[in-house]
Amino acid sequence: MDTLECIMTRRSIRRFTEESIPEEVLEKLLEAVRWAPSWANTQAVEIIILKDKNAREKIVEFLSPNNPSAKGVANAPIVAIICAKIGLAGYKDNKAVTNKGDWYMFDAGIASQNLCLAAHALGLGSVHVGYIDHQKLDEYLDLPSGVKSVEVIPIGYPAKIGNAPPRRQINEFVHREKYGNC
Numbered sequence: 652m653d654t655l656e657c658i659m660t661r662r663s664i665r666r667f668t669e670e671s672i673p674e675e676v677l678e679k680l681l682e683a684v685r686w687a688p689s690w691a692n693t694q695a696v697e698i699i700i701l702k703d704k705n706a707r708e709k710i711v712e713f714l715s716p717n718n719p720s721a722k723g724v725a726n727a728p729i730v731a732i733i734c735a736k737i738g739l740a741g742y743k744d745n746k747a748v749t750n751k752g753d754w755y756m757f758d759a760g761i762a763s764q765n766l767c768l769a770a771h772a773l774g775l776g777s778v779h780v781g782y783i784d785h786q787k788l789d790e791y792l793d794l795p796s797g798v799k800s801v802e803v804i805p806i807g808y809p810a811k812i813g814n815a816p817p818r819r820q821i822n823e824f825v826h827r828e829k830y831g832n833c
């Protein structure tokens with residue numbers, strides 16, 4: 652599948668089969684994370700891979716109540732937790748250099764989407780899960796003070812593929828030459 656097809660046909664997958672993911676396939680997913688671009692190549696993203704069923708089920712406790720991905724997180728063969736070191740992306744000499752502050756969320760987002768697109772290209776499904784109690788999750792994971800969790804991504808072979816939620820038309824978000832000129 653070409654890149655554009657991969658981008659357009661990737662869906663959020665929240666139900667997985669019990670088929671496990673071979674280690675060499677996991678390695679490919681991790682390569683996709685490794686090659687994500689980052690602010691000044693600061694590579695602040697860290698990733699925790701959970702396979703243990705008890706650990707995966709525990710993570711569900713930190714999702715928002717009624718999160719539609721709760722079952723997927725509990726049942727996926729692999730759950731990736733995307734984290735990042737703070738104070739690196741967007742910083743020079745320990746000082747934030749833009750009015751956006753720390754760019755770790757941005758870099759984690761790019762790495763996360765690389766992971767989800769690579770998963771799709773390899774016949775796997777995944778979903779970004781960001782509606783989490785991050786403070787409790789960080790405590791449970793025993794993260795060092797300079798590292799924050801960003802999102803949880805269950806990954807597995809899809810058991811159910813939903814329809815694409817609608818997107819805005821291009822002319823609804825593209826501005827030609829000046830904001831407001833569509």
Ligand SMILES: Cc1cc2nc3c(=O)[nH]c(=O)nc-3n(C[C@H](O)[C@H](O)[C@H](O)COP(=O)(O)O)c2cc1C
Pocket residue numbers: 661662663664665718719720778779780781782783814815816
């Ligand atoms: C940053 C981010 C956080 C998200 N958090 C959740 C979540 O907590 N639970 C969930 O079920 N889906 C979550 N999603 C998935 C979105 O609901 C989904 O991407 C959107 O509805 C579009 O559907 P599609 O991915 O199939 O195109 C999240 C997506 C993103 C990008």
